[in-house]
Amino acid sequence: MNTDSLISQVKDSASKLGIKKFDVFGATVESSSAQVNQGVPKQVKASHRSSIMVRVWNGDRSLGVTSTNDTTPKGLELALQTASEASNFGAKEHIPDFSPLATSPIQEMGDRTAEAAPMDTLLETLLEAEQKLLNSHPAIVGVPYNGLSQRDLVRFYVNSEGALRQEHLSYASIYLYSKTEEDGKKPRSAGAYRLGRSLEQLDIEGCLQETTAKTISHLNYEKMTSGRYLVMFSPEAFLSMLAAFSNIFNAQSVLDRQSLSTVESIGTAIASPMLSVSDYELHHKNIAATTFDSEGTPTGEVPLIKEGVLTNFLHSSITARRLNAQPTGNGNMGAKVSVSPNFFCVAPGSAENGGSYNIDTADNVIWIDELHALHSGVQSLQGSFSLPFDGWMIKGGDRISIESATVAGDIKQLLKSIVCVESEVKLTDGGVSPRVWVEGLSITGEG
Known part of the structure; x- marks a missing residue:
């Protein structure tokens, strides 16, 4: 062209x-x-x-x-x-x-x-x-x-x-x-x-x-006992969860009452102070970054959660005008202008990560590597999820593949139950994130 x-x-x-x-x-x-x-x-x-x-x-x-x-x-x-x-x-x-x-x-x-x-x-x-x-x-x-x-x-x-x-x-x-x-x-x-x-x-x-x-790590698998566990999400898995519940940050969803947030949610604590999340299209690791959305608004960094507190929504020009805010570069032009996230960036918040959250020495920890059935296992307007996953049971620092299991819970409770956000981030197709540890998630296995 x-x-x-x-x-x-x-x-x-x-x-x-x-x-x-x-x-x-x-x-x-x-x-x-x-x-x-x-x-x-x-x-x-x-x-x-x-x-x-x-x-x-x-x-x-x-x-x-x-x-x-x-x-x-x-x-x-x-x-x-x-x-x-x-x-x-x-x-x-x-x-x-x-x-x-x-x-x-x-x-x-x-x-x-x-x-x-x-x-x-x-x-x-x-x-x-x-x-x-x-x-x-x-x-x-x-x-x-x-x-x-x-x-x-x-x-x-x-x-x-x-x-x-x-x-x-x-x-x-x-x-x-x-x-x-x-x-x-x-x-x-x-x-x-x-x-x-x-x-x-x-x-x-x-x-x-x-x-x-x-x-190879999945070849020797075992059944696991159902219960509540300390869970470590891989970067891919945690970003999949954020994307599934992105209506939390979507101003159009808020205005349409199709969000877990309301206009009054800005400034409230929705997650552990260990978590910070932004939408950062121009992050240096984002090879496919675009510099403007389809309304011509420049893209950039939009802080969404800062040390556990919801700080911003993602806006198009029309939602920004209705909520007295600035467009954030997340508008999609069409018969109706829609809003969508660009590139999530997850980072540690204010609290220090404890030394006990070390995968090399962890015991009785579930490592969720990849979530499945996100299209059917997520109730985005209720905040609930029940998702099969691939992953490992960590025992004494050793990884044992899990034969079959499902993780279930509520996204609001999950965000508030985060006990560690590691510092080393990984690039995925949905953004960048480190591994994230969450306490007390319900895991249903076949054991």
């Missing part, structure tokens, strides 16, 4: 149609990916997708919205015309407007592009990774879920009051998930994920080592 040409076409078409107030958000994505199975290619894909969202306000301030993937001058003109006609039937209450920060400076990120590798290189690299994984242990018989992909993304935002944003970035990712088979034993699985600027900068070896180590 030639964004300069496209933006010029949008302005020319708006002038031709007599449209005085409009904004446009657009993106184009070029991606290629590969999957393999038992030494042969399973699937290769390449795509080029463009999408543009157009909003037009009429003289009565009513709003019309349309979308298109036709980036020709005629297609853009038709989208503007359709949005203009739709504005005559727009809502009369809580009408979106331009973000007040749409012309504020955004952070300079430097060159974040990389040349895409040829498809045959993707396949060769993934086939080699699969073979190494299969050769790492006799019990590993397959890598049923795997993928190596690269993406090139161009985004822009423009409005009739002079706002203009553009950015271009590239990144690559790999995912490996292995499976075992042994006589008289249940199949066991484990996986790992890595993200990098390009294929050359992707930590494939680290992904292989983590997948292998996790898979």
Whole structure:
């Protein structure tokens, strides 16, 4: 997409149609990916997708919205015309407007592009990774879920009051998930994920080592006794839990009464003082960071929980206006502007971590590595969860894989029962987090 040409076409078409107030958000994505199975290619894909969202306000301030993937001058003109006609039937209450920060400076990120590798290189690299994984242990018989992909993304935002944003970035990712088979034993699985600027900068070896180590650690499993335990969440598992209950921080959910929080919740303690959480899209570990949302608002760091206290909600321009706040760069333009988190960052709060919370010497501790069935096991409006998980029982510092178990509880109680937030963070596809220890969670096993 030639964004300069496209933006010029949008302005020319708006002038031709007599449209005085409009904004446009657009993106184009070029991606290629590969999957393999038992030494042969399973699937290769390449795509080029463009999408543009157009909003037009009429003289009565009513709003019309349309979308298109036709980036020709005629297609853009038709989208503007359709949005203009739709504005005559727009809502009369809580009408979106331009973000007040749409012309504020955004952070300079430097060159974040990389040349895409040829498809045959993707396949060769993934086939080699699969073979190494299969050769790492006799019990590993397959890598049923795997993928190596690269993406090139161009985004822009423009409005009739002079706002203009553009950015271009590239990144690559790999995912490996292995499976075992042994006589008289249940199949066991484990996986790992890595993200990098390009294929050359992707930590494939680290992904292989983590997948292998996790898979082998699950081979000798045991049943466990149900009860209440001290639980240590892996970074992936804790971030999955935060994402499942992100309505706590979502201003649109609060206004729609679809949140565990209310407007009055700001300033109240909702977690242990050991926990701090922010939404930080521009964190230095976030390879795929975007510098503005689809309303043109700059992204950045939004403190959500500071030493256990709820300090902010995530806002679009419309929720910010209704709650007398500032947009936070979490708006998603559409027929209705929605709000979503960008990149969670979990960190220790004020309290010191105790020396007793050391995984190398822990005893009778449950290590939850990966949560499952989040789509069905979470009641986000009630705050309750009941989720099967993969993990280990820690006895005298030794890891013993758990055959099958479920963790259940209430998210509010979980947050307040945190007794340790470690300092070393790990990058995942949902953010960065250290391991988090929680006291007294209910675990149901088969023992």
